[in-house]
Amino acid sequence: MLTAFARKSWYANYNLRPNLDEIFQKTYREMRPGVLMPEFRVEFYPFANVNNTIRLGDSRVHVRISDLLEGAPDSVIEAVAHILLAKVYRRPIEVAHAARFRRYVSSNDIRAKTHLVRQIRGRKRIQSPRGIFYNLEQIFDRLNVRFFHGLLARPQMTWSQIRSRRRLAHYDPAHNAIVVSRIFDHFSVPRCAVDYIVYHEMLHLKHPVKLRGSRRCVHGPEFQAEERLFPELEKAKAFLNRL
Numbered sequence: 011m012l013t014a015f016a017r018k019s020w021y022a023n024y025n026l027r028p029n030l031d032e033i034f035q036k037t038y039r040e041m042r043p044g045v046l047m048p049e050f051r052v053e054f055y056p057f058a059n060v061n062n063t064i065r066l067g068d069s070r071v072h073v074r075i076s077d078l079l080e081g082a083p084d085s086v087i088e089a090v091a092h093i094l095l096a097k098v099y100r101r102p103i104e105v106a107h108a109a110r111f112r113r114y115v116s117s118n119d120i121r122a123k124t125h126l127v128r129q130i131r132g133r134k135r136i137q138s139p140r141g142i143f144y145n146l147e148q149i150f151d152r153l154n155v156r157f158f159h160g161l162l163a164r165p166q167m168t169w170s171q172i173r174s175r176r177r178l179a180h181y182d183p184a185h186n187a188i189v190v191s192r193i194f195d196h197f198s199v200p201r202c203a204v205d206y207i208v209y210h211e212m213l214h215l216k217h218p219v220k221l222r223g224s225r226r227c228v229h230g231p232e233f234q235a236e237e238r239l240f241p242e243l244e245k246a247k248a249f250l251n252r253l
């Protein structure tokens with residue numbers, strides 16, 4: 011059972027559900043009546059967590075849905091389509107859709123699957139979210155509610171193995187992990203500095219870029235505008251500059 015599941019999920023499965031495009035087209039039509047329908051490329055993708063991404067290309071909309079949702083009922087996929095399209099076209103997310111998605115993701119079945127997949131995909135160099143002073147998972151969850159309506163799927167959160175002063179934090183898409191340098195797990199580090207670092211990486215989750223190697227870090231205008239919304243930005247940056 012474990013082996014079968016692991017093998018099935020390890021590879022990107024393109025359109026195992028034939029109606030994926032239809033669901034996105036229908037949702038698009040409802041949201042943008044009368045606007046030319048783009049071409050959708052929707053695929054299930056082996057994220058290590060329940061993560062879903064959307065990207066507007068020149069003529070296509072590229073969507074990746076976590077393969078953990080492969081067996082989800084149409085209503086849940088519809089909710090995902092609504093949330094992703096609302097995000098990308100800047101429409102309000104309907105509460106009913108957000109609730110349906112959250113409910114499904116927090117159900118026991120999907121939680122067990124997530125746990126299993128994390129064990130399989132995440133065993134490589136993942137340390138722990140719990141430091142001595144700060145718990146990165148708690149920080150992520152708090153920021154998620156405060157700034158992202160709780161809509162970001164939490165990746166693996168981990169303190170770095172090495173106390174790096176050069177690389178403060180990064181998002182590793184291959185392992186769907188946010189890694190934060192262990193130097194910040196210290197009593198002398200103000201909470202706003204750790205919050206800001208995690209917030210920055212969460213913006214990378216929200217604004218995915220085409221990655222060539224895991225080190226690429228792109229901060230477009232939208233990214234920067236949203237970063238300026240962080241309330242204690244000056245204080246946090248001042249601390250980081252003193253490092």
Ligand SMILES: [Zn+2]
Nearest residue numbers: 210227228229
């Ligand atoms: Zn960055």
